Amino acid sequence: MTISVTDMLLMRYALWRCGRGVLPGTVCRYLEAMKERPDGSLPLDSVRMVVFDTETTGFDLKKDGVISIGAVALNGLSIDVSDSFEVLVRQDRVGRSEAVTVHGLLKKDIARGVGEIEAAGAFLEYVGSSILVAQHASFDIAMLNRILWDAYRIRLFNGVVDTASLAKRLEKGPYYNLAHKVGEYRLDHLLERYGIRLHDRHTAAGDAYLTAQLLQRLIAKGRTSGIETAGRLLMQ
């Protein structure tokens, strides 16, 4: 798995700070794990993939915050229920935001959660060097990166797969312009198209579990077009 020069430098700097005892254990264990990144030539059934979802107070990267993170791992292409993750975030930014009712989380639940930075750290440790997978991944990654940057001057260095783009790539080829038909690749539509039974929509962990089932089908579909290794999945 390749990594950009900037990321390489950021990682070195962060590891140096770990050596100085500046960064917390969760972050340092993540960085250590990232040293052993899975090789791009590995077949997909021998890499760990973490499918995750975040729920946020809204869609503004600057103003809104993360309310919860849910994730489940694919080991050997099976969804491993024991290898799953869920955290509620105590969110001070919660206010008039409409997203709160959508997610069905009560303010008192959110108040009971852990701090945003602590949650991101726990997630880092859980993820390790795995491939990260999410529906419309760029938004969730950006949300988490903002927290990580503000707190530790790092970001997620993992390979990332967006299930919406992957579905588009498999159905229409790599050059189809997604922007024209966003609706077609919404999670609801994809789940319906791939015959996945809906439940627990709009909790982070529930969506992560559904997205994981979607990923299994997309990988099965991708096998016929030669996507068999981690590198091919990440288009590297």
Place this chain on the structure above:
Amino acid sequence: MASNTIVERVAADLAKYPPFDKLAPGVLGDLAASISVSYHEEGELLFGKDDPLKGSAFMVMKGAVRLYDLIDGQEVLVDLCDEGDVFGVRAIFGGHGYLLYAQIAEESLIYDIPVEKVKALISADAGVSMFFAAEFAKSVQDIEQTLSSALSLRRQGSSVPAASSFLEHETLEVKPVENVVTCPEDISVREAALIMAESNIGSILVTSPEGHPLGIITDTDLRKKVVAVEGPVNERPVREIMSSPVYTITGGKTVADMVMLMVKTKLRHFCITEDGTVESPVKGIISEHDIITSEGNNPAVIMKEVQAAEEVGQLKAERDKAENLLATYMGQNVAVHFMASIITEINDAIITRAIHMTLDALEKEGRGIPPVPFTWLSLGSEGRREQLLRTDQDNALIFADTGGGEREALHAYFLEFASRVTAILEGAGFVRCPADVMASNPKWCLSLTEWKDCFRHWIETPEPKAVMHSTIFFDFRPVYGEPSLAAELKRDVFESIAKGRGFLEFFAKNALQNPPPLGFFRNFMVEKSRDHANEFDIKSRAMMPLADAARVLAYQLRIPEYFGTVERFGRIGELEPALSGLCREAAAAYEFLMKLRARNGLEHSSTGRYIKPESLNKLERQMLRNVFSTIEQIQQTLNLRFQLDYFRD
């Protein structure tokens, strides 16, 4: 620290099915947290026979898995697992390897349950341990049963392909009399009669010096031709009074074959020769008596009784016997087309008898015999000879045109006649048609010209009601009377269809209105109406789409015979070789459905139309699945053929 949301989700899925439905929440959650969820595509092999046991048992959450064995290189299906079924439990009980192959039958989501977890549950929870003990025993038993029946089939050296053996298992063979008494053709009638009396037999075969059959003399021949005729016949050579030629067949005929032959030829004796022709030596003889005594409950007996019946009550009693007979045949796995022909013959005989009774009565009352030729038609499934159980009456009457002005008088006569016949049929147990599609309805008791006009009108103006009527009436079949009236009507229908535009498209579109419920076993596509909630309407969902498609194609290809659906598909396959494979499947599918419906009907003393999906066994479910995909292909064929995607009504 697994995600609670996901664990709860998985636990809720597990709790839907035994044995996990009875677990305490804590235990269930613990089990759910250990599951991994795998996705498999159709055709994937989960494990093979003798493969080392895996670390988990499996539960199907979505999709279906087939468990099979290979015998002489051929797959024998042992079990079909769908949602909620647990398999691969051998891993729990140990052993050296799997006993069967497990292959994904349709894309599936499988829960892998770690063996250690199941073992812990078995030792802790009595319910779970009972379940797995029973499940294990059952699976072993299933394997043994399926395999032993597959093996015994093979041992019989049956040349029938495995797929159809389910339908074509006619094992009741008629044993012919092998020490046949024969005589040369030049002995006298008196001598022949003497031999018959001495041997205490009802017939004697007349043979050539090479042993080839020349003719036969029976009791009846002696009675009618010798005793009843004046003058000295006794000393004449037998060749002058023997019935010749003899009807010859080859050996190995089943009761089914023989009864059909008897019904068809109206003969009572059949001679078995080496090659089945009169040009080879006699091997044996089968008489009506042999056929009748080969089983107690016999169609020929019923037919005779029907023909001799003097009142409605007797007809009803015989029809009841026919139903018993059907039940016997079902038990013996006799082919459906045979059962349907027998029942049709019996029904036709009852109709014929009812007509004779009516004609006699009318004559006695001084109303006279029918003034012009007429034809009694059976419609719908009875027209297609597909009635196994008693369903509604669907009939009509054609009378010949006179050209004169006495139409009203004719109409009145035949209406009175038809009302009496339908009343007798009702008494015999044939319920009146709720839509009043009966010859006693003035609308459906018409002269040939009026029928032609009526059908032409439907063909030229195919509005929904006309198309709906066509589906019933265009399956007409003459049962009694002058068959040329029906033939002429059919010819006219072909002509009108050729002239008219678009009728076949409407007809075809109508055949597509019930798409097959492909998601049947997942979604239980059952009827919403209150009376039949949670039941599946096998007639409208599976049989009608096939019957409709066959009818459309039969009329497009101008097939003149009064065929049933199975025969129609057979002929369509001959006329259009590109469709022959699909037509064979469709015919087999239809036979299967007829049988399923008949069995269901006998079990519940109903028309058998509504089926509870959970009452089907695994094999039947598998067959139904195949049936649905055949229906889909047939409908796609119609769609393409008539370009219905571009066709809007």
